[in-house]
Amino acid sequence: MAESTTVDIESQQAELDTYHDEPGDRPVLRARFEHNGSPRYMLYTIKRLGLDHEHGFHLDVQLVSDSLEGGVETVEAKLQEGDADLIDIDYISTARERADGAPIVAIHPYGRTVGGLVTPEDSPIEDLTDLRGRRIGVVRRLDKNWILVRAACRERHGFDPDEEATPVEAGSKVELTRMLRDGEVEGVLQFWPIVPEITETGPYREVLPMAELVQDLSETDRKLPISTFLTSEQYLSENPDAVRGFKGAYRDAVDRLTSDDELWEDIGERLMYEDDPEIVRAVRDGWREMVVADWDAETIDGMDRLFDHLLEVAGADALGVDHVPDDMFRLEV
Incomplete structure (x- = not known):
């Protein structure tokens, strides 16, 4: 890893660690996200505002490299190896890994992260x-x-x-x-x-x-999430309250990030590589356009249609998988 990237990760991690208090008796959700991925803005908001404890769980955030490990992204590797409880990846990759036997499930939408x-x-x-x-x-x-x-x-x-x-x-x-x-x-x-x-x-x-x-x-006007938040089947089974708590904290964070411009100025100063007002505003507006706060059966139907269309046009070799496994999306937790 380049030295500048290491410094960037450490600097951002230090900002997050400012809000890493003790979990008490709350269930811990270990979130592992890329140092240059947009979910870190939401994770920072949850920690800064104490939304995790407000919703009855403790969010432990660590930023990691965006490199590949064994052909998959670092965050995917950490979840599958038991070193994380929460990550985000696109749902095509989720389908690919679950079809190969990975016990991972999508528990909430993130957004149109392309x-x-x-x-x-x-x-x-x-x-x-x-x-x-x-x-x-x-x-x-x-x-x-x-x-x-x-x-x-x-x-x-x-x-x-x-x-x-x-x-x-x-x-x-x-x-x-x-x-x-x-x-x-x-x-x-x-x-x-x-x-x-x-x-x-x-x-x-x-x-x-x-x-x-x-x-x-x-072929729809509805904004479809491409990336979702994932956890393991074991963690979901053992800690359903923590997962429900995260979903609530996420929705609250989205509400703040879609309405509070001053919060984005703070994020620009503490978490962005280019703390330029124009770049901060561009990322802020792009995030607001990208994010999906919740989903329902109609959302899943649209995601299935998009997958089927990509499969028909591009083929299974391009996608790396030929179907969306059953029970991959968990609307109700």
């Missing part, structure tokens, strides 16, 4: 049709953003960029940004909170937000 296609300002890439013959950086080939791009290109434009472009796996979001800035790739599919950090501080532009592809491919 990214954007970012290129240098003078790039000839203007839309998806321009990806032919280009080197495009991705965190990994099974990343949801690349899956969405493959599905959209195959359905709308009659080609598969996995075959007619050159996807270059970076292994982490940090490395993905470096590859773009060093000119090793002609564009990247970067996670949405990092896009403003790139476009506001350098000669780069966002060609296409992946959120547009989500809505087009799902």
